[in-house]
Amino acid sequence: MSAATGSGTATTGMHRRFVLARRPDGLPQVDDFRLESVPLPTLPAGGLLVRNRFVSVDPGTRGRLGDRETYAQPLALGEVIQAATVGTVEASEHPKFKAGDWVAAAFGWQEWAASDGRGIRVVPDNGLSPSTAIGVLGIPGLTAYFGMLDIGAPQPGETVLVTSAAGAVGSAAGQIAMIRGARVVGVAGGPAKCAWLTGTLGFAGAIDHRAVSDMTAAVAAACPEGVDVLFDNVGNAMIDSVLPLMKRGGRIVVCGQMADYNRPAEQAPGLRNTRAFIGQRLTMRGLVAFDHVRQYPQAWADLTGWIRAGRLKYREDVVEGFEHLPQAFIGLFTGDNFGRRLVHLR
Template identity: 50%
Template sequence: MSPLSSRHIVLARHIPGRPEPEHFRLEPVEVGEPGEGELRVRTLFASVDPGTLSRLGGVDSYAPAVKLGEVIGSAAVGEVLDSRDARYAVGDVVAGGWGWREHAVVSAKGLRKVERGAESLSAELGVLGIPGLTAYFGILELGRPKEGETVLVSSAAGAVGSVAGQIAKRQGARVVGIAGGAEKCRWVKDALGFDAVIDYRSETDLGAAIRRECPRGVDVYLDNVGGTMLDTTLACMALRGRVVVSGLVADYGVPPEQRAGLKNTPFLIIQRLRMEGFVVLDYFARFGEARVALRGWLQDGTLKHREHVAEGLESAPALFAGLFRGENFGRAVVRVG
């Protein structure tokens, strides 16, 4: 074994607002040999996640801030090139969190072996990865819709929202999505089977649109956006409704003093609402259970998903910046190798 010439992407400048490709830097690097208990992997796919922005402004959030010159973290799937761990052999495919790198030496701890199946390996970063798991636990553990209740899902064409709505339908709920643009709305309704979809870009009064499509109120709101959309929905909730906050993309990269904030908090009392945020890693011990269910639904054709795949590691910064302009359609991933 000898060092490999490779490349990785690091943070070049802290990002005070919305990201642009120049905030990142592509660097050459030599990747050495693995030590005991380590693997050397070739990255096949890397995820591009909007939530990463909360760590790129130089301030700690639910995870430590990324320092200048550090590699951008993300979930990744790769092929084992060299192994110093008896559980993994050359040619195995593994999933982990080594980030935006073409090659990496990683500890075998925390990795999981991925079986090559009918679905693309990139599905391990989306419907079978953190987004799918977030949807699974957000709906089944926190939202807990009952048959006949109304579930509203923001960013319904996204990686979390699209799966969450389909899981809610499995529970017998009436599901309404919010998405941006006619193409995304058609896909959510026609391909995913949502009962109704609201195009927030074409509505002049989002609250009126929610009340139109949810005439009995919203029993469960799975929120991926925050900001004005969350505030508007609070005024449309049904008695004893549940608001599950899994993402706040409207607030990422926005200074606190410029965020829309919440004005409709009286409805928390008036409608006896429960609003709860969560980090899916809290359910780590049950990830295996969730993946078995999600994979089964994929294989029987009752769970559908969509990916937005960019080619080459160097495309990751532009794809990341585009997330905040709504340019992606489906789970954003980069095909690295």
């Protein structure tokens, strides 16, 4: 693939992108996405041209593939699938970016992108893989940080239950709770993920949801004193099964609703054990990391410090090859991934 060749000049060659071909019905299918080959973008006057190197796949994207507004507008049919990206600046007329810089952006599922520079930041040279800028130091890590600290607010000795605990958000959320002195139990799918939680990360316990028929009983066994903070990435059924075990003054962080994204609300399991809200004075709150953008610098400083100190470990699940983006995304909903899933563009 040829590089861009300067302002106003038409670039030569083509690049690939995935667009929304049809709105998924239930679990997304490969055919919901269409691979297109389009001319390389040109360098805009005063802007920059970026070659994407890592593209994220995120469960939350599912909400934008339907036709209802969630926390962002739905994608239009034919639009490039939106996603966080990390890439290299290939050409720039922008004073803040120079060729060779690594930049984090949200260019979506495409190989190249042109930009006027807004919404893009240079990835600092912090000794970590640039991919971390859209992983543990990107929206997943920031979501864990604000969700756990602002809403969960675990106190030393409290019990924190994290679901999808081996995922990008959950693993960071659990470790942040441990840093705050809490006893942390994770829910994950399969023995390998559970072993990683208790072994590598040092969680006090792990529950393999694939091996459990009664989640309430399993959580009760792993959290004999009850649950002070539930940091949930799964959805209604999970929250409902933990509600009876929440302790007085407990907090429920509604971070993700993976299990409910693929069906309309009227088909979702309902929260029924809501009597606990009054009985135990519970608080349940949803969050979106974007709301905390002014606090990102502090969060990055804390997260980077914890990583350097060995207190915050992360795992990336890198799929090789742009063409595998749809399958990499779909696999999130069956728990194929083990850690932050990214697609690496060869």
